Amino acid sequence: MEQNILDLFPAASTDLIRFNLYLSIGFVGVTLGIFSIILFSRWRDGVRYARRRKVEQDIQGFLTSYLFDDQTDKEAILVFTEQFTQKRVQRHIVLENLVSLHKNLIGESADKLRNLYCQSGLESYSRQKLYASSWHEIAQGINELANMGVRKYSELIRAFINHPHPTLRSEAQVALLKLETNAPFSFLDDLREPLLDWQQLQLARATSKSKFLSIPNFERWLGKSEESIVIFCLRMIASYGQHSAADGILSLLQHPAAKIREEAIITLRQLNTHEAVPSLINMFTNESTDIQLEILKAVPAIGDQQSIPFFEQVLGFENRRLQLAAARALCQSGQEGQNKVLAIKNDPEHALQQLAATALSYKA
Amino acid sequence: MITESMGQFISYTAVFFNHLILVYAIGISASYVLLAAMSARAMKQYKARNSFVDYRTILASKFSPSVSLIAPAYNESMTIVDNVRSLLALHYNSYEVIIVNDGSKDNTLALLIEAYELEKIDLLPDNQIKTKPVRGIYKAKNPAYHKLVVVDKENGGKADALNVGINVSENKLIACIDVDCVLESDSLLKLVKPFMEEKTPVIATGGVIRIANSCVIEDGRLVKVDVPEKFIPRVQVLEYFRAFLMGRMAWAHVNGLLLISGAFGMFDKATVVKAGGYNHNTVGEDMELLVRMRRMLYEEKKPCKVAFIPDPLCWTEAPQTWDILNKQRNRWTRGTAETLLLHRKMILNKRYGILGLVSLPMWVLFEWLAPLIEFFGLLFFCILAILGYANWLYFFSFLGLVYSFAIMVSVFAILFEERSYQQYKRPKHMLKLVFTALLEPFVYHPVTVWAAVKGNYDLLTGKKSWGEMTRAGFTQKKN
Known part of the structure; x- marks a missing residue:
């Protein structure tokens, strides 16, 4: 007589088949749902793109006439506030364009744009973001305020230099560098988190791009306990040829951290510090291969x-x-x-x- | 004749396996769902972080690390000159390109010497990893090609060629690639970033590999993206979405990644050298190296991270005939099994953290054993059917369940692509992929299962070969 494997459990058999069937219907339903989301998101992206282009065209037209026509600031700001800052999506696009344009301008035009930003309420909109719960929104706010050169919030921004999220920390550090032109690196005094290589790169880039920055003597942070800050300062000393820091760097050749000793040797080579040669030769025997290789690169470059x-x-x-x-x-x-x-x-x-x-x- | 007691035994055995398979199916499905959820989260975080990134910062900075790009070449005369040209034109300020001619039988080396005005130099490779002898090292006389180093060596396979490249390299980061891949111009910038932005030292980074079949390539650069016209590579587009966007992204999120694709990955040279470089005795050298590196660091109690980025960085030609696909999947199976067997000590060993307790057991269960379980399950069902013990209604309901789940996962993978980088812009492309997903379980999947079963058999019988990989070549732009 023919049997089947589930005849032994007739109740289970029907239950299992029903289970499979219901689950299959569920999967088909989810699949159709995902497919609908794909179609909908394509349509929505198309609509958003068209809307963005329209707003961008309008805002660019407005900004051109604002910057170069004889319209009074007061009138223009009123029109701008009514036309471009009322809806959230529109405001977002306008802010992006305004910030991007401001980055490329200096002098009177840049001041005019900043005035528009402050008077139209966009500045307070950016400031509000600093109180948001998501790190992303806070970072956006900081980015906007820093790029528009609004200095009055630098203390608020300073509160984020030790935030757990590295991107937010980085944005806050770069912002302070841009806003506090007289003491751009003062945040290093309060920094407790490591300065990651990526953050160092951002800071170096922002420093090199800023025309009005007063470059500090980085030697003052060479005694910090956070290794990454010392490494960053060594790199900056080399970049800005701060020969006066030679004594401080030479003392780092005795530092317990190998990474710092290695970076100090690289810096001494880049600064051509001739007086470092005897110390480098003396320390050679007790060092790791990597540091010995750095010494063998440095000594011929700076010695005789x-x-x-x-x-x-x-x-x-x-x-x-x-x-x-x-x-x-x-x-x-x-x-x-x-x-x-x-x-x-x-x-x-x-x-x-x-x-x-x-x-x-x-x-x- | 089957006696009643024998029949009862068969029935009980069948019920047992039936339930076992059901539990396994639920397990594998749950793992897919979990990985998809983790991947979605990781992708969202990555995109949020990246909205503040300007890669030109790395390009312009003296602080950015130098990279050695290593590409082994074996009988690549058809495309080598164009491919090297595209590698030399990548956007990065400090890198060298090391082409290792692995004893090609054609004129690969001669073409390179002529095209790039190479001359032999006295350079003794730093033999930190043992390799087959190097016959010569060449550098360009023309300063325009100063980044290029060509190494000519005796044939020793891909792993050996990569090891020679590592010995010759001068930088702390190495990127290993297949020379016939087409890299996005900013791929090095993107792969370098994870090494610079983590507190925990990063030892390797990988990115998404894409299928270049039917795409248009001009002078070694991708100029037009298209969905593959042929069915076999088109299914692989879906497979790559699932593997890279849904799988590896999630594994990297929990630092459980075991594989950086051999097609393109970046490594910390010191860790690679300390681990002993690529293993010559496996066909899965890319996975084996990463597992060995991580094992070494776990044993030394040094924390490390393996990163993965979802950006499309590298385009490669996928097999487009059943025969070549079979060979590739056979090799992948052997490579996976060899690695898992070599490092079996790590499996379910809490000393190796998430790798030992989660990643490796899941690879054993859902990567290595999945095709075997599927194959033997089907075989068992066929025997039951012949003996008249099959419940066809249950069979079809279970088939429907598996099929609908497979389609759901594929469509979900398409959604990932749509919401991340949307490389296939035209609606026609997306519909083609959905249609392909409907056919995949019946037309394509059985072939890959069979290739995996054959791969396991070849492993048992000691087969070691790579299997010849013939490539059709990319579509070139017509002038």
């Missing part, structure tokens, strides 16, 4: 031919990376150093013949 015996000594080490770096250092140490490497290259019996050839070709 007196370091040649040191490089020759390293050539005798067993670590091939150090040997190659030492040979390269010799090549960079004038004719005498080059002749020594050349002699090794021309000696077919020498164990380092190929390494010498590599070092010479690197120089070429």
Whole structure:
């Protein structure tokens, strides 16, 4: 007699089939729902795009006439407030355009735009964002206020420099740098969170783009306990050629953190601090390979031919990376150093013949 | 003749397996739903964070890290010159391109020497990882190509070629790519960022790989995106959506990612070297390397992170014939199984955190074993049907359930693409993909299941080959 596997559990059989059926219908329903969302979102994106273009055209037309025609500010601001700042979506697009245009202007035009921003209520709209619960909205508010150069809220913004969200922290730091032109890096005194490489990059970029910034002496933060702040300051010292910080940097060669010692060596090389050579040679033996390699890059760049015996000594080490770096250092140490490497290259019996050839070709 | 007691035994066994399969199906479906939810959250966070990013900041900064781009080449004479040109034109301020000619039998090296005015130089690679001998290293005489280094070596396979590239590289970050991939011009900028923005050290980053079949490529650059005309690569578009946008994004969100695609990924060189570089003895060298790196750091109790970004960074040509697809999936199965077996010590071992307790067990259950369970389940059902023990009503209801779930997941993956980067802009494209999703479970899926079963068999019998991957080449723009 023919059987089937679920005949043993007739109740379960129908229940399972019903379960499968209902679930399948559910899945089909969800699939159709997702498909509808796809279609709807495509339609909505199209509508939003058309609306955005229309608002952008209008706002650009308005701003051109506002900046260059003889319309009085008061009239124009009234028209602007009524036409462009009443609806949320419109306000968002207007703010984007206004901020972007302001970034590219200086002088009277920039002041006029800032006046429009403040008088039309957009400034208070940006300020309100600072009290929002989402980090994203707060960051947007900070970004708008900073780019429009509204300085009066810098203390409010300062409260976010240690916020748990890194993007918000970064926006707050860059904003303070833009707004507090007399002491742009004063927030470093209060910073407790690490300054991530990405944030350092943003700060460096904002510094280089700002024309009115008074660059501080970064040596003053070299004693901070947060390593990333010290590393950032070392990089900035190198970027702005702050030779007066040499003593502070030299003291960092004894720092317990390897990363800081490594960055200090790089900075000394970039600053061409000749007096660092004896310290660098002294610390060589006790360092990790990575730091030793940095020393072998720094010493030939800032030293003179007196370091040649040191490089020759390293050539005798067993670590091939150090040997190659030492040979390269010799090549960079004038004719005498080059002749020594050349002699090794021309000696077919020498164990380092190929390494010498590599070092010479690197120089070429 | 089947006796009554034997029949009862078969029935009980069948019921047991039936329930087991049901539980397994619920488990795998729940994992998909969970991954999709996590991925949606991760994607939302990424887009919010990225709304403040101006990648030109990295481009212009002296603070940005230098990168070595390593591309192994084996018999690539058809496309090598164009591909290298596109690699040299990426938007990044400090990088070198290292092409490793892995003992090509054609004129790949000669073409490179001629096109880029290369000359042999005395350069001793830093042999931190053991490899097959290097025959020569070439650099361009023309300063316009100063970023290019070409290494000629004896044939040793992709893993060996990548290891040579790592030995020659000068920078702390390395990006390993397939030379026939087309990279987006800002791909390095985007891959570098996670290394700079995390408190926990990042050891690797990957991005979304896209299918380039039917797209138009001009001078090694993607100029027009289109949905593949052929069915097989079109299904792979859906597969890649599911794998990258829904899977890897979610795994990276909980720091449980085990695989950065070999087509394009960026690594911290020091960690790669310390882990011993790519393994020559597996065909899944990309997954194996990452698992080994993470295992090493877990054992050293050093926290690390593997990041993933949802931006489309790299376009690759997918197999477009059943035969090549079979070979590729066979290899992927062997690679996965080899890695899981090599690192079996980590599975369900709390010492390895989320990797040991969640990622690896899920890979075993839902990646490695899924096709085997499916295959043997079907085989078992066929036997039951022949013996007259099948409940056809239940079978069809279960089939309907699985089919409707599969379609739902695919359509959900399309929604992810729509709401993230919408590379396929025309409504026609989206409809084509939905139609493909309807056919996939019956036309395409059985082939990949069979390839996986065959891959497991080949693993048992000790097959090690990669399987020849013939490529049709990209669509070139007509002038």
